[in-house]
Amino acid sequence: MSLRFTKMQGLGNDFIVFDGVRQPVDLDAATIRRLADRRFGIGCDQILLVEPPRLPNTDFHYRIFNADGSEVEQCGNGARCFARFVRDQGLSDQDEIPVGTAAGPIRLYLEADGQVRVDMGVPRLTPAQIPFLAESESVTYALEVAGETLTIGAVSMGNPHAVLLVEDVESAPVARLGPLIEQHPRFPQRVNAGFMQILTSTQIRLRVYERGVGETLACGTGACAAVVSGRLRGLLDSRVRVSLPGGELTIEWRGSSQTLWMTGPATTVFQGEIE
């Protein structure tokens, strides 16, 4: 089978994007792992698949696969690339694009300055929605990891996130704690682990160890979850600049039961065809 693809990136979080509207795309986990491999394949953190709509009042369905082959519910940097892709490929001529995901509908807005703004929906905080094993909902939880008690926030942006506060993001033990948190038995569907340094009430630094990938240069939903957790802890304002190793995002969230907005870039790197 020969497949046309586009390589894209949002803040260095990189994607292989397939148009599953105009060509049949049938991906199994082994094929995804092979395509995502940086030596034997094209290389990416996630594969994004554009499909015809499944949910009412949406124009497309957006599917996301991690480099380890697992299908996941949401991807923020991918959502911005998805918007740029459907416009550049002529699949849509709209500036506002409603899209269905496994986590529900989101809305993508192509801005005049080239940035993409995404209505990411309302963050989910109850343990069952994340999913996270806890007696009741709380702003922070104690999590035992390798003999240490960590204080984490737990947030779902459609996909699960644990958020830790650190003094200095550069020296944060992302490589040591990331995999242990990702696989922690209290997160039955595994989890993305964010390490957040608060600079001011309007600016944070963040590194994310992503479920199914490892540390990436940026995680859009991780940035959303960090701002939600920081705001619930009373440490952040409603509009926050998030500096990630690959660049910056702006996150806006007024508070509980409000929708969250993410704004940032989306870039095409190259196009190709693979057997």
Ligand SMILES: N[C@@H](CCC[C@H](N)C(=O)O)C(=O)O
């Ligand atoms: N890079 C993404 C998140 C991709 C999915 C994540 N690894 C998961 O398993 O939930 C983003 O930009 O949000």
